[in-house]
Amino acid sequence: MARASLPVRNAKRSPEQMLKELRQRLREIRDLSGAAAVLNWDQSTYMPPGGAAARARQYAVVSKLAHERMTSAALGRLVDALAPYGETLPADSDDARLIAVVRRDFEKAAKVPARYVARASAIGAASYDAWTRARPANDFSAMQSWLQQMVDLSREYASYFAPYAHISDPLIDDTDEGMTYASVRALLAALRTELVPLVRAVCEEPLADTTCLHGDFAPDSQVAFGLSITRAFGYDLNRGRLDRSPHPFCTKFSADDVRITTRIRPDELTYSLFSILHEAGHAMYEQGVAQELADTPLGQGASIGVHESQSRLWENVVGRSFHFWDHYFPELQSRFSRQLASTSVETFYRAINKVERTLIRTEADELTYNLHIIIRFELETELLEGKLAVKDLPEAWRARYESDLGVVPPDDRDGCLQDVHWYGNGVGAAFPSYTIGNVLSAQFYAAALRAHPDIPQQIRAGEFGVLHGWLRENLYRSGRKFMPAKTVQRASGEPISIKPYMEYLRKKYGELYRLPLSSAPAERTRA
């Protein structure tokens, strides 16, 4: 009798039981990751300075527990045991995809030794810390050995996935699953061919006047205005909120708690605003994932590039459009009546879309932005391939800026030290995602327009429900259920393509600068 009451641990369990266990394990992992995200958010928003040392430890221990569970042998055995069952299910069912995606994630994670993860994390943190001092000091020499270590770490990481066609392939697969060095390079090369002459033509015209964007703008009014727009977009503040932090970001604690932050510059009218619209785009994507996928690895954006498409769509395609400001400028004007009394919506629209060849990626306009990315992608590829030595990076950076953008950084602070990515996160993964996001933002918007041609008129009326609804139904809902390429195909009806993006840029900037471009429409739609 006593024996019968013992749990029968080795009995064969049904796939349904195993699936239930899998979901429970994944939910606990999500809960631990969500807890770690809360610790991180508080650190960036409200934590007093004294709290830093213990917070680093708290974050490390909670993250470690999540990581251990995600790479545990028990989880591996469970997904292996479930694989045959998964293949009997409809290929596009939630359960089939869950088993397939978790198995792929697990197999990828299992290839990377835990020791490497700990070492890479420690070196990355120390290198980041050094960068926070070296950049203001304009001291590239202080970063040289750190950057060498970061390059070596990226190369070592790639080696765990050998063989590969190109050393960047495993790195790109981490942010934009399914893409490769070859496909990214082709995309960027095609884009460059089209962008360079467009930028040249625009830059021959007089610079837009941005005087109206500078002055004294009360921070609380800036935040209130931005928040009212995100609410109109459809960001659910019952399941989100906006706080301030030194660097804007979006973070997710759970499907029903997705927060954004902004930084206010009291002397700039739109810096904070566009960061709010950008982060709200990320947040709406996460808020829109189907409830059935929540608390699993499918319950998030499809890839970094697809994620970025949503921040860019709401920030740029919507938020920097004339339709949008035709509706919102009067409200902005009434909030800052003293400063904007004599500014017309046309002047404001030209100011927020000023095109100029500059040195800083994060402050670049829509047209030149991708040129900054292309330079970084090519330089990091050469670093990874061993064709460019770390010590030669500053000179190579200057040369590429001169040839591609026609401007030369006076120092490394605004040159090869300007972005944290290589120094803090790793070399060879993050930058292309920004351009992939730009390209996809126009592609998704064009697809939404095909389904609902009156979206621009709705935007002009301050209505975003149809656009948001289309994105939710066709993109957000499916989360990370499908591979990014399939996600793009399902939502937009075609593979990733620069065509909608170039059409969008040609139309917008052709009108703004009255360029004689073949694809620009004969009449200005905003007349």
Added chain:
Amino acid sequence: MARASLPVRNAKRSPEQMLKELRQRLREIRDLSGAAAVLNWDQSTYMPPGGAAARARQYAVVSKLAHERMTSAALGRLVDALAPYGETLPADSDDARLIAVVRRDFEKAAKVPARYVARASAIGAASYDAWTRARPANDFSAMQSWLQQMVDLSREYASYFAPYAHISDPLIDDTDEGMTYASVRALLAALRTELVPLVRAVCEEPLADTTCLHGDFAPDSQVAFGLSITRAFGYDLNRGRLDRSPHPFCTKFSADDVRITTRIRPDELTYSLFSILHEAGHAMYEQGVAQELADTPLGQGASIGVHESQSRLWENVVGRSFHFWDHYFPELQSRFSRQLASTSVETFYRAINKVERTLIRTEADELTYNLHIIIRFELETELLEGKLAVKDLPEAWRARYESDLGVVPPDDRDGCLQDVHWYGNGVGAAFPSYTIGNVLSAQFYAAALRAHPDIPQQIRAGEFGVLHGWLRENLYRSGRKFMPAKTVQRASGEPISIKPYMEYLRKKYGELYRLPLSSAPAERTRA
């Protein structure tokens, strides 16, 4: 050769190595508890409503991991192995006390089955939830079976510590280690004997006029004033901060991040203020514990009662004194000049110290407060002893209020349903700590005065450094290193005693109400 490189797991380790491992384990437990506290703080301050479900899970998983580690067999073996070494160390050394306290905590925790802990936690949460509805609905019948379960849980908890002299002993030991039913009852009985005639005498005088405390007081100004006082007290805002929440509390994420919250009532001048001073007292105690004890079970207040003494000392003994307001009232008046223009400091002082027999414990004045506690202690003792049936509680409550306070609650909402403690936390532990705190607040203050007789004059000058320094040196520094009784003895030079407290009350209220009390001074010191 290969064998030699393996870690020698079973070799005898030195006590120093084991102690190092113990400290590492304890620090990880603290870090997990700190992370759980962050989750809880965010839930009470900034979390959007949608986040609640996932947050409950996140909190549960992180708390569970901390609890598992604190009760792990490995930790038990470690402290057992360290015990002989601990006895060779100087008895008052940090290491000796650490080993002793952790061993005692572990042994106590080990007596309680994990199943009980999970069941008690689940029932407590469900009972709390029911109470949040039953109290506004004035529906004691809805709580009857929950309260019965809470009584049963407390009895079951006590049974794990049998034999005991009284069923309340194990419960009291959890909040006020070393105290017993007998010692608490003796303390409260002595207090009652002295308080009842004092309250009677005061209540024969006319009621103080509190008109000046009511009006319209801008929340931001209230918070700014309160915060400026806590800063003057010595609350280190580099290692703390103040936010708003539905119920005020103090929480500790680490030794260097101890936060407080308050709730604002825009129509009441001092409700928020005194809650801020109260929570700042708790926070200063935690901030003052010696760095060497941080991240261990010694790095916190000595007991709930001793902790409460510090919130009461800063809120009442300092914050409701005439000295204090002689300095701060002009500032308060200038912040709320419209409302307070014609109010004198004497009128204000009388208003914030109004004595009145009322129904609600949390709103009671210093004099009657302890009578509320004594009623609760006696009723919960009878519940635990089985002498009072749960169904008879409302009637017993009414009878005790009538006999002890001369007021009868018109309903259970303001009667036996008013406090959450029995319904959410458990029956038989929490209430006496409040009165122990009141008693000790005066005892510690009197000891500080013996060392520095000019403290009242300093307070009158808005200077709190000497008082804070004395408390830090004599009380805060030692944290939970010693048993509460020894902590009290070391700091005040005597065992817990109601004498300083009764002297404090007699002097203060004797002056306020010009009573012919033998121990009241002949002249008013604030003349």
